[in-house]
Amino acid sequence: MTAADEEERLPGSVYIEGAPATADGLVHPALVGYGAYSSFRVEDGAVRGLELHLKRLAGAATELFGATPSDARFRESxxxxxxxxxxxxxxxxxxxxxxxxxxPSWIGEPRVMIGVFDPPAPLAGGIRVQPQLHQRFLPHIKHVATLDLIRARRAARAAGFDDALFVDGQGKVSEGTLWNLGLVTGDTVVWPQAPMLDGVTRRLIDANLAGQGLRSERAEVRLEDLSQFDAAFLCNSATPAASIAAIGDHVFAERPELIARLNAAWTAAMPEPI
Structure with a gap:
């Protein structure tokens, strides 16, 4: 992603505690990969699921640093x-x-660093993903240690796929590199039950499925179970819903009407002013 606002800021403007970041201020986060983050789209000065993003950040701050900034401090930054x-x-x-x-033993409120970019375009559908044996470290936290995610995506693309889907030693699926997986059978969306990040977009879609004539459930899903499903999709803050055309060698039919309903479920979550 690149960013260039009306004041022609440099791509990827970065702020620490609300002030433009200096070179000295960026040395530590550039060299020490300890922290967490959340990322999301701002629409007309508001954010869908903002409260959930703030709760994610507060929970990660408490677990990783022992204290959390207040909601007011996050919003002001x-x-x-x-x-x-x-x-x-x-x-x-x-x-x-x-x-x-x-x-490593310091305890206190962490600093808040914010990157400002142009909104990215959502992913197109028809994505082919490669199952890979892996589980993220501390999967419930959106932490900054992303080497394994980028390496997994590189490996998938080298093998002719678009992205990677993580599975455990028993073939149980969990999450993608930067997204949650949804599987659909009839009018039911099945979210895999496994250690993973509980994405904000996944939660917003799930909360509004009924309005689209859909329901949901959590269940363990293994690669051998894929034939039981009619469709698959991925979701994250940049892409509310995009169809998955294949997981490994298992192919799913395109369901554009389903993707439209999933996107409508996400849109039903009203943006919250910052």
């Missing part, structure tokens, strides 16, 4: 970084210059 911009993509990250390899 976002407003300062946006500087009146009404449409954007934000990445809100947490870090502390007091934590490092030689000093």
């Amino acid at each position: 976002m407003r300062r970084a946006l500087d009146g911009r009404m449409e954007a993509w934000l990445r809100v990250s947490l870090f502390s210059p007091d934590i490092g390899h030689r000093s």
Whole structure:
């Protein structure tokens, strides 16, 4: 992604505690991969699922640093970084210059770092994903350790796929590199039951499925079960719903009307002002 707002800021403007980041201020987060983040689209100055993103950040801050910034501090940092911009993509990250390899024991509120970008285009459908044996470290946290995710995507593309889907040693599926998986049978969306990140977009879609004549359930799903499903899709904050054409060698039929209903379920979640 690149960003260039009306003031012609450099691509990927970064702010720490609401102020433009300096080179010195960026040294620690650039060199020490300890922290967490959440990223999302700003629409007309508001965010769908903002409360859920803030709860995610607060939970990660408490677990990783021992304390969390207040909602008011998060919101003020976002407003300062946006500087009146009404449409954007934000990445809100947490870090502390007091934590490092030689000093891991510090406890306190982390700093809030925000990247401001142009909103990315949603992924197109027809995505082919490669099952890979893997589980993210601390899968319930959206943390900054992404080497394994990028490596998995690189491996998938080298093998002729678009992305990777993680499975355990028994073939039980969990999540993609940066997205949640949904499987559909009849009028039921099945979310895999496994250790993973409980994505905000997944939760927003799930909360509004009934309005689209759909329901949902959680269940363990193994690769050998894929033939039981009519369709598959991925979802994250950048792409509310995109069809998965194949998982490994199992092919799914395109269901554009289903993707439209899933997108409508996401749209039904009203944006929350920052």
